[in-house]
Amino acid sequence: MKQLSETWFAEGFIDFELKKYTLLSYLQQINQYFDANKLYPQLSDLIFHYNNIVAFRENKKYLQEHFPKKLTGIQIEKLQVLYEQMIEDNELMQELEDIIHFSAGKMKTTISNGTEIYEFVEENLTITPIGILPLDIQEGYFFLSAGNNKATRVYQYRLSIFEKHNENFRAIKTSYIEMMQRSMVNTYENIKYDLIKTRSDLPNPAVYSIETELSFPVEETLLPIAKRSLVKFISQASA
Template sequence: MAEIRLNSLSSDWLTQSRIDAEYKQYVVLAYLQGVNQRFADNRLCPDLPDLQRHYEATLRFRAGKGTLMAAFPKRVAGIGGPPPQITYAPEHTDDPLLTEVDEIVDFALPRFQTTLTDGRQRWAELARTLTLEPVGLMPLHPEEGYLLVHYSTTADLSVYQYRLTLYDQAAPGGRLVHWQFRERLRRGLGTTFERLKLDLIRRYDLPNPAAFRLESRRVISEEETLLPIAQELLNQAVKA
């Protein structure tokens, strides 16, 4: 089971509770400290997609505030030149509260981006340690089947049933994948993956499933890292 995150960041963190730059900076740093610790342990989800959402939402806030300020009426502040040029000044001055929020946003955005970049790099590095290959013949509709997860250093396997569902641009690979854990087993020296697939067909309720084996050269968290990356790889394999 995934660890309960004690320092997650709520979607309305920027306006929640009191708006104080020093306090909010502490909130951001505490959140990112936890995220960085989990990234260092190669536990990427759900922190990586959550951080992406926080980063994008904060960017939208900054852009939205700029659009709002541009819409306020302006007064002529002076005429300069050459060439003659009229300068304008806004009639509306920033509320101290909005100035405080600006300071918080300016503090948070580059730190979100740095941690997000680190998480993406770790994702890419771990993806390169995985090998996804089909087992046996692929059916005409490979959107449902089994994923056989095994590691280079052990004979243990994890068996998951998968089903590709709706398209979602935010999902790794572009489509959501529903996972159902089936069992853990130990593969003997003479046991092929094709034989394991036939055994799964006999024991479960998928008469003509697709099957893929996913080999990992490193032992990493399945729920928090391996399966999210496998979702991306599986989407690519099914599209091909």
């Protein structure tokens, strides 16, 4: 997929029709992924660009606080210089305001389309603890099952806490282990027992099943939403 640069609206010739074409081409690709129920990384990329132009419009002084992983110092400086030019150049200011106003509206609509898919998937996920949970539930396994088949993806997870803007947030790191087939004999409980027996690094793990009847793409949609939902589930249980 063709990507927008972080400062796409401020680069090159600043012309409304040109930037409009660039944006609509980008959003067309995003919508093609959404039509196929593929959310990531497209949704997070789109949200970044939306927040970026909104922050510029509101003249956020410290853009790096909002986009530390995306914008370089040179790009931040470029945006600041451009904003100063806007104040001095009424024609340029109007052109940029038109570009940003149009872009923000179109992006917001597309984000809403992606959010609807996200919420639909989230509402159709069922998270269930397998067996008795240990006191420490920050590390363990989860089993992801989708559709009507018995194939179950087994993942190891670990939660961590990081601080941003003086607030604490939970992050989850996962690693894929293997695909297992459930049956009358090989239940979730049996899979858990086999993991404990064969993987000595977690002798008493927290284990969860995450199930959905949806047959959506796993890597692009089900897994990212399952991970976020598990973080929320564990956070609520720990509160």
